[in-house]
Amino acid sequence: MSLIHCPECGNEVSTEAVACPNCGRPLAAPAPTIQRRVIVAEPRDDGFPKWVIAPIAILGIVVIFLLIAITRNNEDEANRTVNVNLATQRRTAEPRDAARDTSPPNRIDVPSSSTTVNPPAPPPSAPAPSYPSSTTTVPPSSAQTVPVDRASVVIDAKIATGAGAIQSVKNEKFYLLDKDLDAILADADLEPIEGNSLADSFGLAVLYPDRYGDFRRDALAAISKHIKYNATTGGDGRAAIKNVEPDSYYLFGITKAKNAFAVWSAPVSITAGENKLNLQPARLNEIAN
CATH class of the missing domain: 2.60.40.10 (Immunoglobulins)
Incomplete structure (x- = not known):
């Protein structure tokens, strides 16, 4: 066990004693040593980087514009085809009408x-x-x-x-x-x-x-x-x-x-x-x- 001297009477006293047994002076317990440890927080992984959102949004807008352009082209082509078919039917019907008018009943x-x-x-x-x-x-x-x-x-x-x-x-x-x-x-x-x-x-x-x-x-x-x-x-x-x-x-x-x-x-x-x-x-x- 460790011993210390009483500050009052100089008597040797155990470090575990609360007071000096000779003079009765209270002895203060030594302050415990505090060890400080620095905890470094680990970086969190969200799983999806936010910087990817902007390129995806831009790509989606480009795809939408492409779909609109393709649909418009298809409609124009369909209208062109219908007009051609109608014109062909009219040209085909004209000679038949002429033949009908001249044929006897x-x-x-x-x-x-x-x-x-x-x-x-x-x-x-x-x-x-x-x-x-x-x-x-x-x-x-x-x-x-x-x-x-x-x-x-x-x-x-x-x-x-x-x-x-x-x-x-x-x-x-x-x-x-x-x-x-x-x-x-x-x-x-x-x-x-x-x-x-x-x-x-x-x-x-x-x-x-x-x-x-x-x-x-x-x-x-x-x-x-x-x-x-x-x-x-x-x-x-x-x-x-x-x-x-x-x-x-x-x-x-x-x-x-x-x-x-x-x-x-x-x-x-x-x-x-x-x-x-x-x-x-x-x-x-x-x-x-």
Whole structure:
């Protein structure tokens, strides 16, 4: 153990003593030695240097401008291509229009469908009802512009009376069907009337709707599903149908006068351009009362 001398009495005292045992003077403990260590902070690594942000931003702006320039060039090229295509189509259509104007219209003679009709058995009291015909008139238009890939159809319908006079069929509808009339009525499971054909049976049902109302109703419902185009004749017996798709159709029409009727049902082939359907005069089937 270390010893020190008491400053008061000079007695030797242990360094660990709090006071001098001889004189009682308190002894101050020696001040501990403080060692100072300098701690150097290690530099932090953020993982992404800030100086890189500026070059990336500049590069992004350059890329955006390049994309805008490329898109604008593509739009200009597309517009140029559309203009060239339109100009080519116009030049191509001109000679076709010229050829269409000079070509004669397609003329089709449609035979009449007149046959011998068996008169129906008269009911106990059956006054012949009046059958109102359509009054809508579609005048023919011979000077019309027809698209190159479409067709126009003019129907000229006439009937022959019992006395042999030829008359125009006025204010009657004519139809272009996608199926033959007899086949349509047969598919509807309709039975012929009085041994007549299905087409003439339909004529009888139109002439006598009070007797054959069921047949007339079912026949009209079946025919309506196959109508592609229709038109009504004017005072001159002509009807015009525009914008017809060239194809094969079945012409159908019916007219009545007092106790007689006539039915047209024939296949026709419609070509692009103008088509004229001349219906040969159909003889009226007169029914004895």
